[in-house]
Amino acid sequence: MDDAALTFAEIRQEFPGPNAEPPTRVLDGISFDVGRGEFIAVIGPSGCGKSTLLQMAAGLLAPTGGTVRHRGRPVVGVNREVGFVPQQAQLFPWKTLSENVELPLLLRGVPDAERRSRVADALRAVGLDGFERHYPNQLSGGMQKRGSIARTLIYKPDVILMDEPFGALDAQTRMVMQSDLQALSREAAATVVFITHDITEAVVLADRVVVLSQRPSRVLADIAVTLPRPRDVFEPFRNPGFEAAYEAVWSRFRTQIAIGHRMH
Numbered sequence: 087m088d089d090a091a092l093t094f095a096e097i098r099q100e101f102p103g104p105n106a107e108p109p110t111r112v113l114d115g116i117s118f119d120v121g122r123g124e125f126i127a128v129i130g131p132s133g134c135g136k137s138t139l140l141q142m143a144a145g146l147l148a149p150t151g152g153t154v155r156h157r158g159r160p161v162v163g164v165n166r167e168v169g170f171v172p173q174q175a176q177l178f179p180w181k182t183l184s185e186n187v188e189l190p191l192l193l194r195g196v197p198d199a200e201r202r203s204r205v206a207d208a209l210r211a212v213g214l215d216g217f218e219r220h221y222p223n224q225l226s227g228g229m230q231k232r233g234s235i236a237r238t239l240i241y242k243p244d245v246i247l248m249d250e251p252f253g254a255l256d257a258q259t260r261m262v263m264q265s266d267l268q269a270l271s272r273e274a275a276a277t278v279v280f281i282t283h284d285i286t287e288a289v290v291l292a293d294r295v296v297v298l299s300q301r302p303s304r305v306l307a308d309i310a311v312t313l314p315r316p317r318d319v320f321e322p323f324r325n326p327g328f329e330a331a332y333e334a335v336w337s338r339f340r341t342q343i344a345i346g347h348r349m350h
């Protein structure tokens with residue numbers, strides 16, 4: 087019996103080097119579970135293999151060693167039961183917002199009328215109703231990101247994988263998106279694996295923060311964040327316990343990043 091939504095068990099990954107150069111060892115035995123309904127943030131230095139790990143959960147890449155299990159079953163080949171929001175919002179520029187958002191339903195053969203009502207629901211959920219006929223280049227970066235999230239939520243994936251989804255947004259838009267994601271994920275009791283390099287974002291959103299080390303990366307710490315919900319994402323320092331949780335993550339993370347002398 088495996089109660090976890092997602093299990094990473096002793097995951098290793100090496101990529102072949104160019105020409106005769108030795109392979110790059112990226113992941114060096116990563117193990118952690120994601121419980122059903124849990125919101126996990128994964129934080130780690132640039133290039134440590136965070137995106138690589140998510141691709142494995144989506145079944146887009148087979149690990150060199152170890153196993154990813156989804157609800158107890160090994161992920162082999164593309165995993166259509168998980169939703170994947172990649173780093174760059176990738177709405178098709180030649181399709182309208184609603185055409186983009188309905189795509190996963192088309193691929194699954196959902197009938198016309200149901201498609202229309204689910205597109206309307208999904209767009210409303212991310213605050214984009216009224217923009218159905220707009221093309222991606224007529225939307226702001228934040229709106230495109232919302233569209234990308236709507237396209238993922240629309241088929242009610244069992245697990246939502248998000249790879250630094252708000253990294254490219256301006257600070258205000260990011261906070262609004264964090265707030266909306268908190269509400270959406272609570273409402274849907276969603277299981278989320280959220281990659282970020284932002285400690286505040288990790289602490290304010292997650293139930294647990296997994297800290298990865300530099301390449302070849304291992305799990306440095308797995309920290310429970312027990313701040314009461316809903317949390318204030320706009321003034322994160324107002325959440326009781328925020329400072330202690332931030333410090334717990336930072337004290338592990340800081341050992342992995344290069345810091346100039348004056349920062350000590």
Ligand SMILES: Nc1ncnc2c1ncn2[C@@H]1O[C@H](COP(=O)(O)OP(=O)(O)O)[C@@H](O)[C@H]1O
Nearest residue numbers: 101102110112131132133134135136137138139
């Ligand atoms: N397909 C690939 N072929 C070769 N090397 C890769 C490939 N994908 C990723 N890498 C290497 O693996 C490391 C981790 O990449 P990535 O998972 O994107 O890191 P992160 O998301 O943590 O910044 C990097 O050094 C990158 O160059």
Ligand SMILES: [Mg+2]
Nearest residue numbers: 136137138249
């Ligand atoms: Mg990445």
